[in-house]
Amino acid sequence: MVQYTSPLIIQRADPYIYKHTDGYYYFTASVPAYNLIEIRRAKTLEGLAHAAPRTIWRKHDQGPMSQLIWAPELHYIDHKWFIYFAAAETTALDQNGMFQHRMFCIECDAADPMASEENWQEKGQVKTPIDSFSLDATVFEANDKLYYVWAQKDPQIKGNSNLYIAEMRNPWTLKTAPVLISKPEYDWETIGFWVNEGPAIIHRNGRYFLTYSASATDEHYAMGMLTIADDVDLLNASNWHKSKEPVFKSDLVTHQYGPGHNSFTVAEDGQTDLMVYHCRNYTDIKGDPLYDPNRHTKVQAFTWHEDGTPNFGKPEPYNYK
Structure with a gap:
C-alpha cells in the first residue's frame, strides 16, 4: 500500500487536502499563531511538504474575525473557491468556560x-x-x-459541541433548520471535555461515512x-447510525497520540483512499494542549472491510529521517 x-507537514493542525481537476493537491490547515489562512499546492502529496x-x-x-482563526477548509463549488473557518472576537472564555467562535x-x-x-x-x-x-x-x-x-454548542445539551447538518441555500447561507446527528455520550467522547467536532465526509459503497473527533485535544x-x-433523507436524524467505539485512536506502541480532525483525499493513482489527520508523538504537554504547536499533518492510506465500511487501522509511526 502507498506510504x-x-x-508529512509539521506544525499544521486540522489539515485539509483537496485534489482539484487541475491535477494539484491544495492544502490548508490551522497555523500555530492562529492569525491567518494560507494555501499551498503541489502535483504530489509529498510535494506539499x-x-x-x-x-x-x-x-x-x-x-468577530480578529482572534483564533481555526480549521480552514478549501472547497470548490459551482466554479468558485470557498474557504470555511472559525474565528472569535476575543481569546477570553465565556461564562460557560468556552471559546467564543463563530463560523x-x-x-x-x-x-x-x-x-x-x-x-x-x-x-x-x-x-x-x-448564536453560540x-x-x-x-x-x-x-x-x-x-x-x-x-459542530456547535447547544446551551440545553451538556458538553462543548454537538454535530449538526443542514441543507444550504448558497455556500454561505443555510436553507433548512439544523438537524442534530450526534452528541457526546460515550465514555471515550467525554474525556476532559464533552466534544464532537471536526466532521469529514467520504462517499463510498452506497453510503456516506462521517468521521468526527471527540474528547480533549491531548x-x-x-x-x-x-x-x-x-x-435516504440526509436530514432525518434517525437515518444516521453512530459507531459505539472509536474508529481511530492513539497507539502507545508507535507513540502516536491524539489522532483526529481528519479529512479525506485520494492518492496519485486516483484509486487509493487516504485519510489526512493530525497527531503528536508525545503526551507530556506543557500548558493547554490547544497552544502546543506540535500537532503534525499526516497522510495515511486505508482499506475497506468486506461489509463496505472503512478500515482506518492504526496511526502509522513517524518514518522521516
Missing part, C-alpha cells in the same frame, strides 16, 4: 485561489438559529443539493464515525 513521509505557502487572508485587527466563509471566483489576497471576498458569518460557539464546518454535495455539517482525542445510506 508517505510521516509526518516543500511547497511554499501563500497567505490568502489575514485576521482582522478587531471584531465564517470567504469566496474567490478567480481560477487560481493562490493568485492574490484581493481575490478573496468575505461572505460573512454562516449563521445558525442558535460553533466551528469546524465542512460541506458536501449529494443529489444536487449542498449540505453543511458543523492523547485522549479520537475519531468516531456516523454512517447513512445515500438513498
